[in-house]
Amino acid sequence: MAAPIEFYFDFSSPYGYVASVKIDAIAAKHGREVLWRPYLLGVPFKKAGIQPLVNVPMKAEYSLRDFARNARFHGVEYKHPTRFPTGTTAAVRAFYWIESTDAARAKAFAQALFRVYFIDDRDISDPETSVAVSATLGFAADTVRAALADDAVKNRTREIVDAAVAKGAFGSPFFFVDGEPFWGSDRLDQIERWIATGGW
């Protein structure tokens, strides 16, 4: 059985959100699984001296237009969040805590988290948003709050983020397909061909 497609993303990334709606179907068409890997884009950005698009003159205005236009092109509902970009540490910790007991519900959490940010415009930097989203998946609020404060959860999150950056991930979405890196939702067509053909 081939290894899963590794899908790294930041919860506050519009292109990561669009990719999250698309990648499972692309992989499934070719009999592949996807390993969802939220991470914290601030870590590679700091390491490499990269600024968020909306902090860069000229790119900022273009990107705000492209975020919405690109989502519409792909048929993905999108409302630009009031708080953008935003911190996602609590959301990433919640994801990996849920994943440690139930990978399917972790993916459901990620999908729901993206929707509350990019459709409902809620503040995902607030840990209570992750608590509320987790509750819709059956996790008791106090249990989630305890997990978010748990050093083991924090350490596991940090290890995953650091390993992603060590492997070369610096954007969102960022994929590894059998070790081959692909950056951007605009590489989904190339990812599909890579999966289908083993490279070119």
Next chain:
Amino acid sequence: MAAPIEFYFDFSSPYGYVASVKIDAIAAKHGREVLWRPYLLGVPFKKAGIQPLVNVPMKAEYSLRDFARNARFHGVEYKHPTRFPTGTTAAVRAFYWIESTDAARAKAFAQALFRVYFIDDRDISDPETSVAVSATLGFAADTVRAALADDAVKNRTREIVDAAVAKGAFGSPFFFVDGEPFWGSDRLDQIERWIATGGW
């Protein structure tokens, strides 16, 4: 008659090169012309504080891989140039001087210039390369050398570059389709739909 698609690019841009091989056919399929507009990416980069991809840690290694892989994906012959990125001022001036007498030959010059850089690995920062390429299109070497030193040619080049940046161009390729900006060779599919449908 609809206005032409404006196609801005830097002669030392791998993604601009790939787009140059693709854009005419996409436009022609929908009865549109393309206005080729070489410009100098250093100008918006300086204005916006943008670094070339190969100067940014992490992005550099990925980009070198993606330049070649993306070209192969699109079926475009590509050899990464020894001198990269490089100055293209002479090439841009030669283009606009040729265009002032013959737009078709200006496009042929641009296509040939891309090939000598991305296939033959020649030094396009050297004005003599533009002189030699122009010679293959029937322009006498001394006439081209005189044009490259002509203040009117320099001024026209500067005006076109400055106008592009004032309109918001900061990358290569960068397109305007009926005023709508698109950045990147990975937006060719969106450009085609925009031309076909008038937007979405």
